[in-house]
Amino acid sequence: MRILFTFIGGQGHFWPLVPIARAAEAAGHTVAVAGSGKLLDVVRGAGFTAFGTSDPHPPGGDPNTGLRDDSPLEPADREAAEREFADNFAGRGARRHATALREIIGEFVPDVVVRDEADFGSAVAAERCGVPCATVLVLASGALLRRDLVAPVLDEVRAEHGLPADPGLERLHGALVLSPFLPSLRHPEHPLPTDAFLYRPGDAVPVRARHPRPQVYFTLGTVMGGASGDLIERVLAGLSKVDADVVVTVGSKLDPASFGPQPPQVRIERFVPQATLLPTCDLVISHGGSGSLMGALSHGLPSVLLPLGADQPHNAEQAVAMGVAVELDAVEVTASDLADTVDDVLNDDLFRSAAQRVQAEVNALPPATAVVPLLEGLLH
Structure with missing residues (x-):
């Protein structure tokens, strides 16, 4: 079986995919990962075939290394963050990934796509290409993803790819939802899907006593x-x-x-x-x-x-x-x-x-x- 793992954004969206990707490889399946061109070296360094969904860093590395924004911190604004998430991930990011992933799916020809929860564009591409899609949750509390904000923005992208509207996001999670988060971590208004499969990303860790020196x-x-x-x-x-x-x-x-x-x-x-x-x-x-x-x-x-x-x-x-x-x-x-x-x-x-x-x-x-x-x- 050929499995394409996809993520959008930074490393916090890539690493949650890694335990499943490695388990799939160990079981004999062919695995590739698609994500930001700026993180191709990270993906390859983790041992995977990598497809970039955007331009890679220019030769010479990241030009922002060593730079720091010393502006005073602003108070965290939940409402603004929720709207920004919808605009960035369900809008601009989904639009970019829906197009990029259709091309990558055509090249890699996966049997299954496994996407990070915030990679809405990959869900659109998989649906459009008729490839089964699984979702790995990456938002512990789930509250950042507000259906009322995400759905209308994502529906514009869906329409651009010839897909019907999905106002309730019923199609978004695909055929399988995988959660490394316990139900107790979820916000009461954003419970886990009832059919989510809970798993442990790493080895079980024995309970231990506190160190003599903290x-x-x-x-x-x-x-x-x-x-x-x-x-x-x-x-x-x-x-x-x-x-x-x-x-x-x-x-x-x-x-x-x-x-x-x-x-x-x-x-x-x-x-x-x-x-x-x-x-x-x-x-x-x-x-x-x-x-x-x-x-x-x-x-x-x-x-x-x-x-x-x-x-x-x-x-x-x-x-x-x-x-x-x-x-x-x-x-x-x-x-x-x-x-x-x-x-x-x-x-x-x-x-x-x-x-x-x-x-x-x-x-x-x-x-x-x-x-x-x-x-x-x-x-x-």
Whole structure:
């Protein structure tokens, strides 16, 4: 079987596809990945045949490396983020991908398309080409995708490709919905589809005790770090007051040296694989991105969340309601606020116990290999 995995946007939309893609390859299927031309090296570096849906970086690498937007942070605006998501992903992005993916489908001739949840254009292309399509959810709380905003924008793209309107988005998710997120993480107004298949992206992680000396991991993901104002400096100042060992990742576009000398217990890196850091951690400080939050919970770790935009405020709301996180205002938080909150969460067993309950639920899910027979079944 030939399977085409597709994603739109950044690495946070690519990596959720990887466990299923690798499981499919291990089962003997032919796999390729289509996504942003700027991420072709990332896709190939992960071991997959890659198709670009946009122009790649020019020779010499990313011209934005080392650049930083020092503008003051604006408060996260959920309504604006929801409208921007509809305009960007269901409008401009879907229009670009619907055309690009029809060409790639014609070239690769897949039996099945597996798309990231936000890649609306691939759903249009697969439907137009008559190829079965599965959807991998990438939005933990689900609340960023508002049907009333997405449907009318996407219907314009559907019409351009000769497809009927889909005002209820019944056709959008395709034949199969795959969720690495537990129902408890979903916003009450955006529950999982009743037929969604829940799976565990990685290996089951044994529950473990806290380290004798606390270990803290701080990240703003692969995208947000360069547009976070002075937030990283404020967090670093707060962490310098915490009695813990700290690892900070700032993304490939920022130079760790630009943040100046740090105390011996604080280490700043561009990137360290989350999978290698989380087993050593007791607390994660993050922006509340879906991947960062689920990574922490799969290891039974509580979080301190500083949402900046996109689906992060929605995810933070659910995590706080579950008792696994504390949310701080990224615009207003001071170094002292951050230090006090980190100390409180590290020393309150209720947060860790709640996170470990979620971890047990995740461990009980079937692995990504269980998805492969479902994809094979789409041919029948």
